Amino acid sequence: MSNSALNLSSAGSADNMSVPKVTEAAVGIVQRDNGMVLLGERPVGKPWGGYWEFPGGKVEPNETPAQALSRELYEELGITVTRFYSWLTRTYEYEARYDQAGKLVTPAKTVKLHFFIVAEWQGDPVGLEDQQLSWQNPEKLTVGPMLPANTPILNALSLAPMYAITNLKEMGQVQFLERLRIALENGLMMIQVREPHLSRQDLILFAEHVIALAKPFEAKVFINGDVEIAKQLNASGVHLSAQRLMELKVKPEGLMVGASCHNAAELTHAKSLALDYVTLSPVKLTLSHPDATPLGWDMFNQLIAGYSLPVFALGGMLREDLDTARIYGAHGIAMQRDIWGVL
Structure with a gap:
């Protein structure tokens, strides 16, 4: 290219003590x-x-x-x-x-x-x-x-635009695992195991099922909240709550790391830790947090303008919202219900 994005030929001398342009x-x-x-x-x-x-x-x-x-x-x-x-x-x-x-x-x-x-x-x-x-x-x-x-940028591109969050509690294990299999066959490449009602041992057993189903498709599986379980199961990564994010001083090693964000301060802290992605919510009204005030697409866009990490829109998302989310600057959308065919 005549004026490459990374063409260094026009830069000043390394000995120039002025602030570089x-x-x-x-x-x-x-x-x-x-x-x-x-x-x-x-x-x-x-x-x-x-x-x-x-x-x-x-x-x-x-x-x-x-x-x-x-x-x-x-x-x-x-x-x-x-x-x-x-x-x-x-x-x-x-x-x-x-x-x-x-x-x-x-x-x-x-x-x-x-x-x-x-x-x-x-x-x-x-x-x-x-x-x-x-x-x-x-x-x-x-x-x-x-x-x-x-x-x-290659790491960011490895994240699929559709991010599915498990919904075992509402669906039951038999139905959920069947829907997961169908979704994987239809191209799902990124899943978060989030089941706060399960005991630690039951969460491990359930996550093992999800990882086993995802492995032949090379789909990424993230464990919500527990770095040790994610490492133990050789999951792709861990997803942290906003509270855990704000307590974090250093990004955990050996895993991809994402976090839930709801405001500018949380987005800034995730950026300072060089996390791999964030979710930003709630964009729309959601069954999971019915009392939360939705951001709306305009505020969502304002919060992530010029942001350096991939952002998934979360909260009331439907599969049909993907194009809208990308227009407003999102990397993709995260869903707990519509992706599984549950309204």
Whole structure:
């Protein structure tokens, strides 16, 4: 790309003691329905040549990130973006790089990256700037290395847009496990085991059933509230309550970690801990918390504007709300009832 999202050639010298200017860029996650994403290899001779990246480029003066996205993807790939969603915003500080002789190769630079999910486009992507292109599974890359600022994005992309919360208490085990099997066969890839009425031992036994059913589909299973159970069962991760989140000083190691958030303070703390995702609720009226005042979509959007972690909208969600949630900045939606066919 002529003005790469991560092109360091225009940055000032590493010896410059002034506050570095932040370069803003738009980055497109061009994503097929099956989750495969488009990566490009930076040509040899450019800064970070040989590294792989998501397509995008610098936001020009008097241009919005969304306008920059459309322009850059047309110039770089020859595609016309027809449907996209604002996703994550992350700031990354590149350190200066030197060759073996001590010559400055790429100066230090701070970039603010506005990531967008590109869901629909016209035309077939072509490397118009002599870059090699490759469709990749974010969890199983066959190319590399990735540009440092892009690497954390792969973890976020491994999270499915539909997040199901178990509903054993209302459905009973036989019906629930059957509905879970059907949902997995229909593409469900992310489940949270949340059954506060169960004893610890019964929770372990139930979670084992869920993990066993999910394993052949490579679906992720998160355990609500208990880090030790999650580790014991080799679950994908743990989901923490807002109270537990605010008590947390360091992110637990060895697991993906998500948390429930309801306000700006909780979102800020989750970000400071570099969690893998959050839920934000309640967006709409919900049976689980009938007395809670819903945020509504506008407040939801205001709370996560410019946020760096994937956010799942929670509270009264229906499967049909996914597109609306993404329009308002969500990574996806979390549900306890509609996903299982329970109204």
